[in-house]
Each structure stands twice: as structure tokens, then as C-alpha cells.
Amino acid sequence: MTKTIVVKIGTSSLTQPGTGQLALSTIATLAETLCYLRQQGHRVILVSSGAVGVGCARLGLTERPKAIALKQAVAAVGQGRLMRVYDDLFTTLQQPIAQVLLTRSDLVQRSRYLNVYNTFGELLGLGVIPVVNENDTVAVDELKFGDNDTLSALVASLVQADWLFLLTDVDRLYSADPRSVPDAQPIALVSNMKELAELGIQTGTQGSQWGTGGMVTKISAARIAIAAGVRTVITEGRFPRNIEKILQGEPLGTHFQPQPEPTSARKRWIAYGLLPAGKLYLDAGAIAAIAQAGKSLLAAGIKAVEGEFETQEAVQLCDSSGNEIARGLVNYSSDELQKIRGCHSREIPTILGYVGAETVVHRDNLVLT
Ligand SMILES: Nc1ncnc2c1ncn2[C@@H]1O[C@H](COP(=O)(O)OP(=O)(O)O)[C@@H](O)[C@H]1O
Numbered sequence: 001m002t003k004t005i006v007v008k009i010g011t012s013s014l015t016q017p018g019t020g021q022l023a024l025s026t027i028a029t030l031a032e033t034l035c036y037l038r039q040q041g042h043r044v045i046l047v048s049s050g051a052v053g054v055g056c057a058r059l060g061l062t063e064r065p066k067a068i069a070l071k072q073a074v075a076a077v078g079q080g081r082l083m084r085v086y087d088d089l090f091t092t093l094q095q096p097i098a099q100v101l102l103t104r105s106d107l108v109q110r111s112r113y114l115n116v117y118n119t120f121g122e123l124l125g126l127g128v129i130p131v132v133n134e135n136d137t138v139a140v141d142e143l144k145f146g147d148n149d150t151l152s153a154l155v156a157s158l159v160q161a162d163w164l165f166l167l168t169d170v171d172r173l174y175s176a177d178p179r180s181v182p183d184a185q186p187i188a189l190v191s192n193m194k195e196l197a198e199l200g201i202q203t204g205t206q207g208s209q210w211g212t213g214g215m216v217t218k219i220s221a222a223r224i225a226i227a228a229g230v231r232t233v234i235t236e237g238r239f240p241r242n243i244e245k246i247l248q249g250e251p252l253g254t255h256f257q258p259q260p261e262p263t264s265a266r267k268r269w270i271a272y273g274l275l276p277a278g279k280l281y282l283d284a285g286a287i288a289a290i291a292q293a294g295k296s297l298l299a300a301g302i303k304a305v306e307g308e309f310e311t312q313e314a315v316q317l318c319d320s321s322g323n324e325i326a327r328g329l330v331n332y333s334s335d336e337l338q339k340i341r342g343c344h345s346r347e348i349p350t351i352l353g354y355v356g357a358e359t360v361v362h363r364d365n366l367v368l369t
């Protein structure tokens with residue numbers, strides 16, 4: 001049966017540790033593997049990091065730049081090199097590819113989100129393998145995905161993929177970073193995110209020398225993907241053929257089981273596509289109402305408002321310590337909410353001088369995170 005498969009490969013797998021030069025044999029095997037999947041009739045998307053790493057190697061820089069403008073310049077050098085290598089390899093195998101560079105704003109704005117969706121649909125329909133990366137050269141800080149793990153999960157969610165493979169330089173997730181904790185325990189299956197929280201995995205915050213987010217970003221990517229019904233696997237990039245083996249049922253890598261009832265596309269866009277513009281701090285009653293009873297958020301349950309936002313922008317709904325419980329689209333601006341927070345809905349017309357919506361966030365526009 002035709003499956004949609006998104007494969008994300010990180011800088012740590014695409015480049016040689018130390019020199020930062022391209023790991024050509026890995027990339028060639030990856031190209032062969034993806035072509036094999038295409039021949040099996042599957043729809044395949046590759047999310048490839050490496051623009052910054054390859055740009056550094058090309059320019060003789062010995063470490064990943066931190067200054068944003070330099071990083072953007074280096075990515076512009078590396079992205080072209082990277083695509084050249086991919087195109088040579090895939091062309092040798094008679095497989096057309098396409099470059100798709102995205103920024104977060106492409107997914108924030110609904111019309112652009114649908115445009116991206118349509119483009120992927122056409123490319124996959126044409127039998128092309130899209131090669132996706134963040135458009136590092138134009139993305140400004142607040143509109144960056146920041147890491148390609150998140151980008152790959154959003155792409156997998158957008159195209160309603162069956163599988164997301166996160167290829168990295170470790171063979172799977174461990175109870176702690178195996179580089180610093182040699183007896184860390186391997187984890188084969190994560191049935192749900194609650195179970196993962198109970199395992200108390202230590203992830204550190206650092207990636208490898210050239211990578212960005214380490215395991216933290218892979219786990220949050222898995223959370224986004226499984227909510228969209230995408231089975232997610234963390235496995236080793238040095239052996240791309242493992243993808244075929246995993247699809248045949250071999251127990252390799254760490255598997256994250258998809259949620260049985262995926263969240264709708266619109267709610268996924270609210271939860272993960274949009275950038276929240278503020279925070280609403282809720283009391284215990286409001287938290288129970290939205291989290292357990294599936295109700296809308298009313299002004300009465302809001303204790304504090306943070307940030308400046310307009311009507312219909314996305315906000316985080318938090319407990320009193322600031323832990324996010326849900327996200328949603330607000331029916332009132334931050335200025336209005338400062339006036340009506342803690343008030344009963346029937347008082348709103350008197351306070352604001354006009355009749356507004358009964359709810360602050362309607363349950364149709366509210367997603368538990
Ligand atoms: N609990 C953990 N299990 C496995 N690896 C971990 C863990 N915590 C941190 N890591 C580190 O994450 C690194 C992979 O992240 P990163 O370098 O960002 O990869 P990539 O470039 O593939 O995105 C591994 O090299 C490993 O040292």
C-alpha cells in the first residue's frame with residue numbers, strides 16, 4: 001500500500017565529525033534508499049539539514065557561527081552545494097527532486113499554509129522527492145523554526161504522512177545522553193508522551209558539534225507528529241537502509257506510536273503552525289473546564305494576561321506557574337482582556353461598552369497541548 005514517508009536527516013549524519021566535510025557514502029545510500037521507496041510506490045519527502053554545516057566546510061570555518069547574519073550568509077553558500085550533491089546523486093538514479101525552502105511564516109498564514117500543502121500535493125503526484133530545508137537566508141529570529149526536527153514534524157503533519165524518520169548520529173533515544181552516560185538505557189517504544197514524561201529522560205540541551213537541538217527537539221517533533229497520527233522513529237543516519245528494514249518490521253530505533261485519534265488539521269495549525277502572541281494565566285476551575293470537560297474558555301477563569309495581541313491571534317493558555325496547557329485563538333484583544341479578566345460574561349457589555357463574544361476562546365478554536 002502507498003505510504004507517505006518523511007525522512008529528516010541532521011547535520012551530524014550528513015557531515016564528517018571533525019572536518020564538517022560531506023559524508024558522501026551516507027548521502028549516496030540515503031539517495032538509493034529513497035529511490036527504492038519511490039519504486040515501491042511510496043510518496044517520499046526528504047527534510048535535509050546541512051546548509052550551515054556544508055557552508056562552514058566550504059568557507060573553512062571551524063565552528064557553527066552564532067551571529068544570525070553570518071549563519072544566514074553561510075547557509076546561502078551551503079544550501080546550493082547541498083542541492084548540487086543531491087541532484088547529482090538522484091539524477092544518476094533517474095529520480096527528479098525539488099528544493100522547497102520554508103519559513104515559519106509560510107505555515108502561520110492560513111493562505112500560505114494551504115499553498116504549501118497544494119505544492120507538496122503536486123510534487124508528490126508528479127513522483128518528485130521534495131528536499132525541504134528552512135529558508136535560513138531570509139528567516140528572521142522570531143519567524144524561525146530554529147531546528148529541522150520541528151520543521152519535519154510540521155511537514156509530516158501537513159501532508160498527513162504515515163511515517164516520520166528522524167535520522168541522527170545515535171541509534172535511538174536513551175534514558176540519558178549516551179555520550180556522557182555510558183550505561184544509559186535504550187528505549188525501543190514510546191506508546192504515549194505521558195509514558196515518556198514518566199521515564200524522566202535526560203536530553204541535555206546541546207546537539208553534537210554541528211547539530212542544533214540534540215534530543216529535545218526530536219522529542220518535541222515526535223509530539224507534534226504523533227498528534228497528527230504520524231508514526232515517528234528516531235534512528236541512525238549512518239545506515240539509511242535501516243528505513244527499509246524498519247518498514248519491514250525490524251525492531252530498530254525508537255518508535256513513537258501515533259495517537260489513535262489524530263487532532264484535526266485546523267487544530268494542528270492552531271497548536272503548532274501559529275506562533276503564540278501572548279499568554280493567559282488561568283485559575284484551577286478554568287483549567288478543569290478546558291482540559292477535562294472540553295469546554296470553551298470564559299473571561300471569569302482568566303487571572304492574568306501577558307503580551308499584546310489582537311482578536312483571532314493565537315495565545316498560550318497556562319496554569320499559574322506558566323506551564324502551557326492549551327493554545328487557542330482569542331475572541332478579544334489583550335487590551336480588552338485586561339479589562340474583562342476575572343469577570344462574568346454578562347458583565348462584559350457594561351465594561352467594554354459593546355456586546356462581544358460570550359467566550360474568550362471557543363472550544364472549536366482551542367487545542368490541548
Ligand atoms: N537521551 C538521549 N538519547 C540519545 N541521544 C541524546 C540524548 N540526549 C542528548 N543526546 C544527544 O543528541 C545528539 C543528536 O542531536 P543533534 O546533534 O542535534 O543531531 P542532528 O544533527 O541529527 O539533528 C546525539 O549525538 C546525542 O549525544
Ligand SMILES: N[C@@H](CCC(=O)OP(=O)(O)O)C(=O)O
Binds near residue numbers: 012
Ligand atoms: N537549516 C539548518 C539546519 C538546522 C538544524 O536543525 O540542524 P540539525 O540539528 O542538524 O538537524 C541547516 O540547513 O543548516
